[in-house]
Amino acid sequence: MTEWEAVIGLEVHVQLATRSKIFSRAATSFGEYPNSNANAVDIALPGVLPVLNEEPIRMAIKFGLAIDAEIASSCRFDRKNYFYPDLPKGYQISQLDQPIVGRGALPIFLSDGSIREIGITRAHLEEDAGKSIHTAYDGFTGIDLNRAGTPLLEIVSEPELYSAAEAAAYFRELHGLVTTLEICDGNLNEGSMRCDANISIRPKGVETLGERTEIKNVNSFRFVEKALEYEIDRQIAVLDAGGEVVLETRLYDSERDETRSMRSKESSDDYRYFPDPDLLPVDITDEMIESVRVTVPELPTAKRNRYVLELGLTDYEEGRLIEDLNAARYFDAVAERGIDVKLAANWILGDVAAALNRDEISFANVPIAPDELGTLIQRIQDETITGKIAKSVFETLWAEGGSVDGTIENQGLRQLNDTSELENVVSQIISDHPGQVGQFRDGKEKILGFFVGQVMKATNGQANPKQVNEILRRELSVLPPTP
Amino acid sequence: MNPYANMAQLRSGLDNGDFSAEELVHFYLGRINAAADLNCFITVDSDRALAAAKSADKAIADKRTGPLTGIPIAHKDLFCTEGLLTSCASRMLHNFVAPYDATVVDRLRKAGAITLGKTNMDEFAMGSSNETSFYGPVKNPWNQACVPGGSSGGSAAAVAAGLAAACTGSDTGGSIRQPASFCGVTGLKPTYGRVSRYGMIAFASSLDQGGPIACTASDAGTLLNAMEGHDPNDSTSAIAEATDIDSSRRPLKIGIPSQYWNDLDSSMAKVLEAARHTLESLGHDCVPVELPHTEAAIAVYYVIAGAEASTNLSRYDGVRYGHRTTSPENLDDLYQFSRTEGFGSEVKRRILTGTYALSVGYYDAYYLKAQQIRRLIRQDFLDAFMEVDVLLTPVSPSTAFEREALIEDPVGMYQQDIYTTPASLAGLPALSLPCGMREQMPVGMQLIGPHFGESSILSLGCQYQNETDWHALHPAYEHD
Numbered sequence: 032m033t034e035w036e037a038v039i040g041l042e043v044h045v046q047l048a049t050r051s052k053i054f055s056r057a058a059t060s061f062g063e064y065p066n067s068n069a070n071a072v073d074i075a076l077p078g079v080l081p082v083l084n085e086e087p088i089r090m091a092i093k094f095g096l097a098i099d100a101e102i103a104s105s106c107r108f109d110r111k112n113y114f115y116p117d118l119p120k121g122y123q124i125s126q127l128d129q130p131i132v133g134r135g136a137l138p139i140f141l142s143d144g145s146i147r148e149i150g151i152t153r154a155h156l157e158e159d160a161g162k163s164i165h166t167a168y169d170g171f172t173g174i175d176l177n178r179a180g181t182p183l184l185e186i187v188s189e190p191e192l193y194s195a196a197e198a199a200a201y202f203r204e205l206h207g208l209v210t211t212l213e214i215c216d217g218n219l220n221e222g223s224m225r226c227d228a229n230i231s232i233r234p235k236g237v238e239t240l241g242e243r244t245e246i247k248n249v250n251s252f253r254f255v256e257k258a259l260e261y262e263i264d265r266q267i268a269v270l271d272a273g274g275e276v277v278l279e280t281r282l283y284d285s286e287r288d289e290t291r292s293m294r295s296k297e298s299s300d301d302y303r304y305f306p307d308p309d310l311l312p313v314d315i316t317d318e319m320i321e322s323v324r325v326t327v328p329e330l331p332t333a334k335r336n337r338y339v340l341e342l343g344l345t346d347y348e349e350g351r352l353i354e355d356l357n358a359a360r361y362f363d364a365v366a367e368r369g370i371d372v373k374l375a376a377n378w379i380l381g382d383v384a385a386a387l388n389r390d391e392i393s394f395a396n397v398p399i400a401p402d403e404l405g406t407l408i409q410r411i412q413d414e415t416i417t418g419k420i421a422k423s424v425f426e427t428l429w430a431e432g433g434s435v436d437g438t439i440e441n442q443g444l445r446q447l448n449d450t451s452e453l454e455n456v457v458s459q460i461i462s463d464h465p466g467q468v469g470q471f472r473d474g475k476e477k478i479l480g481f482f483v484g485q486v487m488k489a490t491n492g493q494a495n496p497k498q499v500n501e502i503l504r505r506e507l508s509v510l511p512p513t514p
Numbered sequence: 515m516n517p518y519a520n521m522a523q524l525r526s527g528l529d530n531g532d533f534s535a536e537e538l539v540h541f542y543l544g545r546i547n548a549a550a551d552l553n554c555f556i557t558v559d560s561d562r563a564l565a566a567a568k569s570a571d572k573a574i575a576d577k578r579t580g581p582l583t584g585i586p587i588a589h590k591d592l593f594c595t596e597g598l599l600t601s602c603a604s605r606m607l608h609n610f611v612a613p614y615d616a617t618v619v620d621r622l623r624k625a626g627a628i629t630l631g632k633t634n635m636d637e638f639a640m641g642s643s644n645e646t647s648f649y650g651p652v653k654n655p656w657n658q659a660c661v662p663g664g665s666s667g668g669s670a671a672a673v674a675a676g677l678a679a680a681c682t683g684s685d686t687g688g689s690i691r692q693p694a695s696f697c698g699v700t701g702l703k704p705t706y707g708r709v710s711r712y713g714m715i716a717f718a719s720s721l722d723q724g725g726p727i728a729c730t731a732s733d734a735g736t737l738l739n740a741m742e743g744h745d746p747n748d749s750t751s752a753i754a755e756a757t758d759i760d761s762s763r764r765p766l767k768i769g770i771p772s773q774y775w776n777d778l779d780s781s782m783a784k785v786l787e788a789a790r791h792t793l794e795s796l797g798h799d800c801v802p803v804e805l806p807h808t809e810a811a812i813a814v815y816y817v818i819a820g821a822e823a824s825t826n827l828s829r830y831d832g833v834r835y836g837h838r839t840t841s842p843e844n845l846d847d848l849y850q851f852s853r854t855e856g857f858g859s860e861v862k863r864r865i866l867t868g869t870y871a872l873s874v875g876y877y878d879a880y881y882l883k884a885q886q887i888r889r890l891i892r893q894d895f896l897d898a899f900m901e902v903d904v905l906l907t908p909v910s911p912s913t914a915f916e917r918e919a920l921i922e923d924p925v926g927m928y929q930q931d932i933y934t935t936p937a938s939l940a941g942l943p944a945l946s947l948p949c950g951m952r953e954q955m956p957v958g959m960q961l962i963g964p965h966f967g968e969s970s971i972l973s974l975g976c977q978y979q980n981e982t983d984w985h986a987l988h989p990a991y992e993h994d
Contacts, residue, residue, distance in 0.1 A: 071614055075829045077607065078594045078616060078713040080748050112825050112872070114849055121828020174833065303872035305881060308720035308822055311749055 034235045035270070037263045039198045040190035042227040043205055044183045045215045046159065047090045052180035053158050054081030054124060059181050061221050069161075069176035075119035080309050083108070087182035088313060090214040091131045091156055092323045094184060097212055097330055098151050100135025102320055108156075108310045112303040117161035117174050127304045130155035131315070138332055139204045142196060149201050150189035157183050184214070190229065190240065195259035199252050202226055206252070207331045210356050219251050226255055232266040232276065241266075242276040246290055249283050258283035262290050334359065342366070348376045357394035358384075361401055368405030375408055382422065386429055399428050406435040419492050420444045447494045450502070453486075456494070457502045460485045471507050479503060515541045517676025518988055521585060521733045524679055528574055528584045535570035535584030535628065539563050542586045542630055546677045552653045554672040556591045557599045558631035566628040573626070582740055583626030588678040590669050591632040592639055593619050593724070594713040602715050603647035604637045606830045606837045606856030616713025617745045618682060618724050625740035630678055634668030637858045638827065639689055639717040641665050642930045645921050646860040654696060655989040656955055660914040663693030669727045670697040674989060680728040680737050684714055686721045687815050688909070688934025691946035694727055695958020696914035698948045700975065700985060701727040702734045705966045706941035707752035709738075710745030716826040718819035719750075721938050730985055731947055731975030735759045738968065757968040759976055766974060768793060769803035769902035774933055778908060785950035785957040786908050789978070793906065796977055803902055805894040808936055810887050812928055815935035817871050817884035824868030830856060863924060892940040895962075904971055905962040908933050909946045913955035937962045945971045948984040956987070
C-alpha cells in the first residue's frame, strides 16, 4: 500500500478593518440594512470612478512588515473580469502581478511542540463583492451591495502544509497575527476571514505535486481541519482505487461533513486581467513604510515567548491569551503591577473570563480596570484579604465599581491575622464539637476541613486560612484524649 | 439676437441688459425646436433651463455673476446630469436618469452656465459619424446629407447651427476634434487628466477626456477654465496650472510632421497649406518634424480602446439599472438578452474585439504589444516637443462624408481617425479649428501641444482666428 502525503496551500481573504471601503467613501460596518452602505461607486453607476483610500495600503504594509516580507516600492491594481450579479462593475479590482506584499513567512506551532516557518508567497489588496440572497424573495435573488468594495487582503501561502491539523494551525496563527496587528476584527462568523484551500496528495518522498482540488470558503478553524481531513481521505481513496483526482472546485458541507464538487476547472476561467486604467500605480515610499513600522505591536511569536519563557505561563494560558488580543492586553496591564503573574493569569482566564461570558461582554470592555484587579491580587498576596473574600470583592467591583481598598475597608473584609484572636475562636469551636474532635483523633484527617469551615463561618471568611490550619492542627493534637 | 455671438458678446449683452438670460434661453430653445430635423438633441430640458435663467437674471441684477452666468450650453449625453436622462445614445441607458452630476456639469453650473439639454452622439461615444446613436443620426447643418462627424456630433452640429452658445464633448480618439472640423467649429481635447472624468460615462478610461466645443478658441478657453482642475473623485485628474490664454505674439516654432501631411488629398492639402502660411505670416516658424510611429496609431488605438471598453461596459448587465430583457429564464439569459438588446452593433463589435485582445493567449500579442507601441508614439511626441512648441496637422483626411458612406465599412470608418488618435494615445492637448472650405464643407486644422500646453495652442488658435474669418462662416442652413 502506498504511503500518501497531503500537500496544502491556503489562500486566506482577510477583511481589513477600515472605516470606509477601499475605493469609495461608503462605510464598511457589518449588519446594516441591505444596500444602505453602498454609494454610487459601490453600485457602479455609469460614470463613477474608484479612488484608492490610504488605510488599506497602510494595513497591508503592516502585515508585510509583520511577516518580514518585501514591500513593493510600487504596486498596481488590475481588473479581474467576470459576470456575477453581486459584482456590480462586472470586474473586481485586484492585484495580479504587482502585489503590495511579496514573499514572507509565518511561524506556526506544531502539535509536537516544534515550530515551522510557513512561506507566504504574497499578499495583495482587492475589493470584496456583494452578496446574493436567494431566500428572501420567492423566485427572485436579492442583491446586497453593502459588502461590495470592502477591502480584502488575500494572503497566499506556499504549499507547505502537510496535514489538515497544520493547515488549521496556520489559519489560527494568521488569525492571531491579523487581530494582533488590528488590521482585521477576526470575526469568523461574520466572514471577516475566509479560507480557500488547495490540496493534493502524493506518495511520500515524491517531489512533484499531484493534481489538486480547491475547497472554497471554509470559515472556521474547525471546518478547515474537518474539510481537509475529509478531502485528504477522499483523494487517497480515489488514488488507492486506481482513479485520478480531477482538478475542480469543491464546497465543504459542514452539516454532512463532506466536500462536494462545485464546478470543474477544466474550462479554465479567463478573467482577462489587465491594469485598471482608472487607478494610478501606487508608490510606496520608505517614509510611509517607516511610519507604519512604528505601529507594529509585539507579534504573537514574541508574545508567546514572553509568556512562556519569561513569565512561566502554561501553553494553555498562553494560547488563550494569544487568541484574544484584548485578553492579552488586559493581562499585560494587570501583570505590569509586579504581582504574581500566574495568579493574575488564573484570575483573568478564570473569574474574569467567566464573568465576561456570563454577562456577554468581551475583554475589550472588562468593567474592572486592570489596575484594580492588580490591587486585588496584591491584597491576596500581602494577606490583607483571603482568596475567598477576594472573590466577593471582585463581584462587588464588577457590579458596583469602586476601589479594592475602599471596598475592603467599607465592608470590614480585612483578613484576620491576629494569632491570639484566632486561637480563641479555634478553642471555642473545638469545645463546641467534641464528636468531630473524636473523629479527627481516630485518624479521620478529612474532618479538619469541617473545622476550617466552622472557623471561616465564625470569622465571616476573614480568617487567614493558613494560620487557621496551623492552629487547628496544633490545638487538635495537644488536647488530652477523651476518656 | 445673434445665434453665433461669442461668449464675450453674450457676457456684455447680459451684463448691459441688452437681453436677459431668460430671453436668451427662449431664443435658443426656439432654435432647437425649429432645428429638430438636425437631431442634435436627445433631451431638451426647457423647464429647468428657464428656471435657471431666472436665477441667472437675478444674479446679474445683483452683480453676482460668474464668467458663464446666464450662458446657455448643452452637454453631450454621456455627462451624468442629476434628474435628467443620461442615455449615452444607447438603448441600454434609454431609461437611465442619473442621480448625480458629473464634475464637469457641476463645475459649469457653478460657473453660471445654463444647461439647455443633452446632445446626441454615437452610442457610448463609439463612432466617427454619429450614425450609431440609438436616437438616430445627427445631420450636418452644412449639408444634411452629410454626417456631422462623431462621436460628439450632436454637440458640434448644435454649435454650428447656433442652437447653443457652446457645448461639452468628449474625445477618446478624436470625438471632439473630428466633428468640430466637419461642422466648422472649434473643439479642444485637453491633456489627459486636465478635466475630471467623474460622471462622464466611460468608453476607454486611459483615453477619454472631456472638453469644450465652441465658436472660437477663446470661447473654448473660457469653457475649459470652468471645466478643468483636479477632482478628488478622479485619481487620474491632474493638479496643474490653470489654462491662461495669452494674446501676446511670442514667435513659436511650429512642427509640420511629414507623416500627417504627405498622404493628404491635394484639395485638403491646399487648404492646410494656406493655414500654415497664415501662421507663418503671423511671425511663427514652421519646421518639418518626424513622428515615425504615427502609422501604427489606429491599430494601437482600436486595440486599447476596445480592451478598456469591453470591461467598462460590463456593468451594463440588466441587474441594477438600464435596459433589462423581459422574462429571462435564468441568469445567463438575463445577461445575454439584456446586452444583446441593449447594445447596438458598433458597441458589440468593440466589446468583442476588446474581449479578444485581453484573452489568455492573445493578451501579449495584442494588448501588451499595443501598450508598447503606445509608449513609442508618446515618445515620438516628446522628442518632437524638444524641437518645436506646437504641431500643425490636419484633423481628418477629408471633410464631412455622406451618411451611410462608411457605416458598413468599419475599418474605413476607423481610418478617419488617423490624425486624431496619436495625440489621444500620447495624452496630449489638441485643438481643432476651422481653416478653410472644400466644396462648401468646412476643413479643420489641428494644433497639438505638449502635455498641459493648452494655453499655447489656444493662444495660437486665438491669433489665427483674429487673422481669419473661417470660424465666422456659418451654414446656410436656416430654419427661422
